[in-house]
Amino acid sequence: xxxxxATIGGYEEVGRQMTAVRAGDDVVIFDMGLNLSQVxxxxxxxxxxxxxxxxxxMGAIPDDRIMSDxxxxxxxxxxxHGHLDHIGAISKLAHRYNAPVVATPFTIELVKQQIxxxxxxxxxxxxxxxxxxxxxxxxDSGKVELEFVNVTHSIIDAINPVLHTPEGAIVYGLDKRxxxxxxxxxxxxxxxxxxIGREGKGVLCYIEDCTNxxxxxxxxxxxxxxxxxxxxxxxxxxYDGGIVATTFSSHIARVTSLVEFAKDIGRQPVLLGRxxxxxxxxxxxxxxxxxxxxxxxxxxxxxxxxxFKRIMNEGKENFLPVVTGHQGEPRAMLTRMARGETPYELxxxxxxxxxxxxxxxxxxxxxxxQAEKLLGMQGARIYDDIHVSGHMNQEGHYEMxxxxxxxxxxxxxxxxxxxxxxxxxxxxxxxKMGRDLHVSRNGNLIQLVD
Numbered sequence: 001x002x003x004x005x006a007t008i009g010g011y012e013e014v015g016r017q018m019t020a021v022r023a024g025d026d027v028v029i030f031d032m033g034l035n036l037s038q039v040x041x042x043x044x045x046x047x048x049x050x051x052x053x054x055x056x057x058m059g060a061i062p063d064d065r066i067m068s069d070x071x072x073x074x075x076x077x078x079x080x081h082g083h084l085d086h087i088g089a090i091s092k093l094a095h096r097y098n099a100p101v102v103a104t105p106f107t108i109e110l111v112k113q114q115i116x117x118x119x120x121x122x123x124x125x126x127x128x129x130x131x132x133x134x135x136x137x138x139x140d141s142g143k144v145e146l147e148f149v150n151v152t153h154s155i156i157d158a159i160n161p162v163l164h165t166p167e168g169a170i171v172y173g174l175d176k177r178x179x180x181x182x183x184x185x186x187x188x189x190x191x192x193x194x195x196i197g198r199e200g201k202g203v204l205c206y207i208e209d210c211t212n213x214x215x216x217x218x219x220x221x222x223x224x225x226x227x228x229x230x231x232x233x234x235x236x237x238x239y240d241g242g243i244v245a246t247t248f249s250s251h252i253a254r255v256t257s258l259v260e261f262a263k264d265i266g267r268q269p270v271l272l273g274r275x276x277x278x279x280x281x282x283x284x285x286x287x288x289x290x291x292x293x294x295x296x297x298x299x300x301x302x303x304x305x306x307x308f309k310r311i312m313n314e315g316k317e318n319f320l321p322v323v324t325g326h327q328g329e330p331r332a333m334l335t336r337m338a339r340g341e342t343p344y345e346l347x348x349x350x351x352x353x354x355x356x357x358x359x360x361x362x363x364x365x366x367x368x369x370q371a372e373k374l375l376g377m378q379g380a381r382i383y384d385d386i387h388v389s390g391h392m393n394q395e396g397h398y399e400m401x402x403x404x405x406x407x408x409x410x411x412x413x414x415x416x417x418x419x420x421x422x423x424x425x426x427x428x429x430x431x432k433m434g435r436d437l438h439v440s441r442n443g444n445l446i447q448l449v450d
Contacts, residue, residue: 151188
């Protein structure tokens with residue numbers, strides 16, 4: 001059976017992930033993502049109103065025209081998790097393919113919300129829920145099967161999909177860290193990865209996220225970030241002014257910790273911002289979390305401002321607002337607070353807790369720098385980098401290679417400079433560029449089996 005891989009998006013940048021695997025006549029697409037930095041550069045861009053071709057020209061979504069060179073029919077579109085760099089282009093591209101979107105329940109719900117907000121295209125692809133540990137047949141031959149393996153990441157309900165073919169397994173390894181003690185959900189299923197490496201013809205190809213491949217050691221567990229956050233907030237228990245926290249809205253485990261520790265220090269948590277309301281509300285509705293009954297979630301700007309007025313009237317010392325804006329996004333709640341555009345007034349000594357790192361990309365770095373400067377000008381004290389990454393450091397990569405023993409490797413999820421650390425790591429394990437280690441660009445085809 002012929003095996004061909006199209007590296008469509010995410011092979012020259014972090015973002016707009018999209019990869020297609022052809023096994024015989026059957027094609028499976030993994031991820032259809034957005035490049036957030038390309039959207040942020042164009043202020044006030046409303047992607048939901050834009051045509052896909054315009055977004056492709058902007059570099060905001062994958063250029064999927066290479067798909068016409070694949071001789072087969074798309075049988076499934078499989079996003080690995082609910083981050084926008086993996087699902088943000090589904091509403092723009094999925095309608096081109098007569099194939100269902102197959103994902104875990106939380107991811108499917110986020111995809112559904114993306115599609116409902118789409119104002120340019122009618123997206124009518126079926127949405128199929130599949131849990132980690134489950135499989136489904138792909139195509140009519142009965143020879144190709146899709147499996148979901150549970151992984152841990154900075155968003156709940158993440159998986160690595162595996163396409164089982166007569167020539168061996170294709171493991172799509174974006175995005176994960178090795179967390180054996182996660183705050184929410186099950187640990188990464190390393191036992192199953194080791195089994196896949198030993199079954200049948202083993203792993204024909206491993207496509208891997210290289211985000212932290214230049215960093216030594218292991219990525220800490222989310223429990224490490226949780227305890228760091230606990231220590232920081234408990235140290236503020238006697239402070240009688242304002243405390244504000246921000247984190248990734250999609251990081252439900254971190255939001256859960258913030259809500260819990262706010263209660264512990266005698267403050268009422270409240271979640272503010274559209275994406276904060278969307279992700280946490282969805283997680284609660286699907287029973288991934290059980291928030292306190294009195295937890296407020298407000299996304300609409302007028303509702304948020306009303307809540308800020310209430311906080312100012314009842315006393316900032318009684319509340320802990322958890323707001324959007326950890327990257328300094330211009331329209332996010334924290335940035336508006338920093339510019340003095342909300343009823344919430346920051347005073348000298350008020351605490352702002354960033355339970356997130358700056359995404360290492362110039363647009364984000366510039367926006368975050370500006371937001372912190374504005375906050376500081378209002379007298380706020382910054383607590384920075386209370387976070388652990390959702391991606392594997394070097395030791396996690398070594399462990400995955402040992403478990404899977406792949407015959408071929410394709411690095412992804414970085415620009416060419418960012419891929420270099422992973423290339424060096426693989427070469428130290430005996431792989432060789434041009435032979436079984438395939439560094440690719442967006443829009444390339446890699447023929448693994450003729």
